[in-house]
Amino acid sequence: MLIKKIDMNLKKINILIFIVGLCLCSCKKQDKDSRPNILWITTEDMSSQLGCFGDEHVHTPVIDQLASKGVRYTNAFATAPVCAPARSSIITGMHQSSIGAHHMRCKGHFPKDLKYLPQYLREAGYYCVNNEKEDYNLEYNALDIWNESGVKAHWKNREDKDQPFFAVFNFLGTHESATNSKKKHLSFTKDLPKEILLQAGEVPLPPYFPNTPVVNELMTRYYNNIAALDRYVDNILNELKQDGLDDNTIVIFYSDHGAGLPIHKRWLYDSGLKVPMIVKVPEKYKKLLPYKVGELTDELVSFTDLAPTVLELAGLTIPEHMQGRAFLGQHLSSKREFVYAARDRMDERYDMQRAVRDKQFKYIRYYEPQKPYIQFMNTPEKGDIMKAIRKGNKEGIIPPMAKRLMEQTKPLEELFDVKNDPWELKNLANDPNYKDVLVKMRKAHTEWSIDVADAGLIPEAILRQWESKFNKPIYNILREEKVPIDLIQEVALGSKVELFEKHILNANEVVRYWAATGIGNYAENLNEETFSSIIKLLDDECSLVRIAAARALCILNHETIAMNILKKELVSIDEWTRLSAALVLDEIGEKAKPVKETLRLALGDDNKYVARVVNHALNVLEGTNNIVK
Structure with a gap:
């Protein structure tokens, strides 16, 4: 029993x-x-010209309807005012200058022990697809990141239709090229009804654009391209409904940075950084949305927040290395006080700038104030709006608000009250009434730079050389190796010749580089000891130091002994060394005549940025107007 x-x-x-x-x-x-699908609908080069964001001219009924069913974020910001660096932040949840992805189309190295956003999702069972554009500014294999990436990538391709997905669809038709090229513009807008197309003169102009027929025409193209975007969004949302996924999918719509127009794209003003963002959360997931449907919020959102937010929505732990915060979900940290942004090499031109913004003020720090507000860059200069600005400045007929932007140097700092001055026209940095605000924003910038280990002051060629030397990404180098960051900052940001003379033969090559650069920027002549030190640097082991020394000699009228160095470095095996040499030769103008033939040979450089700078230098030397891609 x-x-x-x-x-x-x-x-x-x-x-x-x-x-x-x-x-x-x-x-x-x-x-x-029960986990939500997550759909990103992104577009390129677009500011907040949408009906739901208050623009009365643009035709966007579908996006406006999406906003009525979701939440509009009026303070969403890119981490960079250009696509590749901004997209590196989106996909990693980290500021681009902390991972060596800050220069346009550079070849950064993401730490091997860290993962891209889709990799975390795939490990958790999500099907991850990216339709068309990646452009992460890092060396990577797309299929290590995504299940699919390309024009055919789609959530429809997953075998298990119950599998949750993360999908990104990107619209190309708002890119600056579709504004500058009539042919490309028409390819995106040809099927739009004529009655919704705006005509030239019906679109408002920024206060710093000259009011000319060609400027009005291009601004109208830009607006009509947005109408084409609306149709694109409509198609994707209809596919979602047809597949019965509307009630299971969280939709996030945003642009990758500001409008593809001069003094917008590539600039740290709100015109280049502020983007429209809409979040639609189905009823069954409404607990994940901290706002009411149809609401408008001024909560600050950074592109570094997108990756943590998706992980939070998927119920995953946010890795500690991510530098953003989740703004959707049930487990949210306190809201941001600031967002941060950076500009480094834009196409072929270096100009390190940093920005901090809260809900009322914007602070911009110019690390290279001796450079013009608008350096000559091949791509934007070919656009008709930039041509109109240059022509108007030459003829003295540009709007008063644009004159500041034509200056050949910049202030060290700018401060704007963006609530009362949304076009950022009045610099308050020297206004005693805003001293406390300036100090607060300056402090926020400094603390952020230290916190993320901003690599911006490490010249690009040296940065890549270090990665090879230490066999690790710059992210790890700045955290694991003995890099004299404080001294680098002191010398790079200094303005006293005595400081540069003191450190010109420092053991660290970055310190030597900035000391030689500083002498070129600030010295009026060279005493015997400094001259001797500069001559020594012409034989320095570091190519960038040699170039900086040669530049200083050229500026101070000793170009004869420096020209051989620049000529030699222009054919270096290192592409970023070649670019640096080309930039100096372009900067010194007529003094570069002895190396004209070498410049001409460099027009065939494999690095298109080198070819662009060389072409500009030759155009100046020879009075030509040759064009390169």
Whole structure:
């Protein structure tokens, strides 16, 4: 009898275990199936010209309807005013200058022990697709990141239709090229009804654009391209409904940075950084949305917040290395006080700038104030609006608000009250009434630079050389190696010749580089000892130091002894060294005549940025107007 009782009890226990197992499996499946799909609809080069954001001219009924069912974020900001660096932040949740991805189309190295956003999602069972554009400014294999990436990538391609997905669809038609090129513009707008197309003169101009027919025409193209975007969004949302996924998918719409127009894209003003963002959360997930449907919020959002937010929505732990915060979900930290942004090499021109913004004020720090507000850059200069600005400045007929932007140097700092001065026209940095605000914003910038280990002051060629030397990304180098960051900052940001003379032969090559650069920027002549030190640097082991020394000699009228160095570095095996040499030769103008033939040969450089700078230098030297891609 005892054995029978034991057997019966064992059977009951086994049945109970089986039932519990079934419940657990069911719960796991239910948990998996209950996770939201996440859809990003992104567009390029667009500021907040949408009906739902208050623009009365643009035709965007679909996006406006999406906003009525979601939440509009009026203070969403890119981390950079150009696509590749901004997209590196989006996909990693980290500021681009902390991972060596800050220069346009550079070849940064992401730490091997860290992961891109989709990799975390794929490990958790999500199907991750990216339709068309990546451009992460890092060396990577797309299929290590995504299940699919390309024009055919789609959530429809997943075998298990119950599998949750993360999908990104990117619209190309608002890119600056579709504004500057009539042919490209028409390819995106040809199917739009004529009655919704705006005509030249019906679109408002920024206060610093000259009011000319060609400027009005291009601004109208830009607005009509946005109408084409509206149709694109409509198609994707209809696909979502047709697949029965509308009630299971969180939709986030945003642009990758500001409008593809001069003094917008590539600039740290709100015109280049502020983007429209709309979040639509289905009813079943409304607990994940901290606002009411149809609401408008001025909460500050950074592109570094997108990755943490998606992980939070998917119920995953946010890695500590991510530098953003989740702004959707149930487990939210306190809201931001500031957002941060950076500009470094834009196409072929270096000009390190940093910005900090809260809800009322914008602070901009110019690390290279001796450079013009608007350096000549091949791509924007080919656009008709930039041509109109240059022409208007030459003829003295540009709007007063644009004159500041034509200056050949910049202030060290700018401060704007963006609530009352949304076009950022009045610099308050020297206004004593805003001293406390300036100090606060300056402090926020300094603390952020230290916190993320901003690599901006490490010249690009040296940065890449260090990565090869230490066999690790700059992110790790700045945290694991003995880099004299404080001294680098002191010398790079200094303005006293005595400081540069003191450190010109420092053991660290970055310090030597900035000391030689500082002498070129600030010295009026060279005493015997400094001249001797500069001559020594012409034989420095570091190519960038040699170039900086040669530049200083050229500026101070000793170009004869420096020209061989620049000529030699222009054909270096290192592409960023070649670019640096080309930039100096372009900067010194007529003094570069002795190396004209070498410049001409460099027009065929594999690095298109080198070719662009060389072409500009030759145009100046020869009075030509040749064009390169």
